[in-house]
Amino acid sequence: xxxxxxxxxxxxxxxxxxxxxxxxxxxxxxxxxxxxxxxxxxxxxxxxxxxxxxxxxxxxxxxxxxxxxxxxxxxxxxxxxxxxxxxxxxxxxxxxxxxxxxxxxxxxxxxxxxxxxxxxxxxx
Amino acid sequence: xxxxxxxxxxxxxxxxxxxxxxxxxxxxxxxxxxxxxxxxxxxxxxxxxxxxxxxxxxxxxxxxxxxxxxxxxxxxxxxxx
Numbered sequence: 122x123x124x125x126x127x128x129x130x131x132x133x134x135x136x137x138x139x140x141x142x143x144x145x146x147x148x149x150x151x152x153x154x155x156x157x158x159x160x161x162x163x164x165x166x167x168x169x170x171x172x173x174x175x176x177x178x179x180x181x182x183x184x185x186x187x188x189x190x191x192x193x194x195x196x197x198x199x200x201x202x203x204x205x206x207x208x209x210x211x212x213x214x215x216x217x218x219x220x221x222x223x224x225x226x227x228x229x230x231x232x233x234x235x236x237x238x239x240x241x242x243x244x245x
Numbered sequence: 246x247x248x249x250x251x252x253x254x255x256x257x258x259x260x261x262x263x264x265x266x267x268x269x270x271x272x273x274x275x276x277x278x279x280x281x282x283x284x285x286x287x288x289x290x291x292x293x294x295x296x297x298x299x300x301x302x303x304x305x306x307x308x309x310x311x312x313x314x315x316x317x318x319x320x321x322x323x324x325x326x
Binding site: 152168169170171173174175176177178199210211231234235236237238239240241242243 | 304321323326
């Protein structure tokens, strides 16, 4: 494992997004296409979605998330089409008052997505 | 009644088409439709247990009663992320 530690008096370079009062945690997750799939080298993954249904199912998941945690905002980007290895296919950003709910909400969102949102992949 | 059935992901490889139209009697359920689909596309046989079914943008169970003009989506387990 590579290790990198910085203790600094300067602002952190990777600044968080604009926060509302009372918000103290932002969890950002990137899902990245691995260069292997089931032991075989791949160049990319081609993602296909039933887009109308995917938007609806994501909406239901956001509704459930909002009822369960005091989340300020959710931003999610899922790429479609061919995504080369080592590029991000998914980005999730959750803003909440505290880290526990931000992490839990992020896990919940991704788990629900993998269970319910009609997106499929074909390794290439 | 007339129904549109759409196939997604590798199910299209089994059917050789993106969608088809099926005529069913009024009161037919999703299970009744699946019987017709498996007769029409025998290569889908074997996918029964993993097939997810939606009418419009909502998942539905086999006992869902279909309506004229419904658009049914059939697809394998989802793999987002």
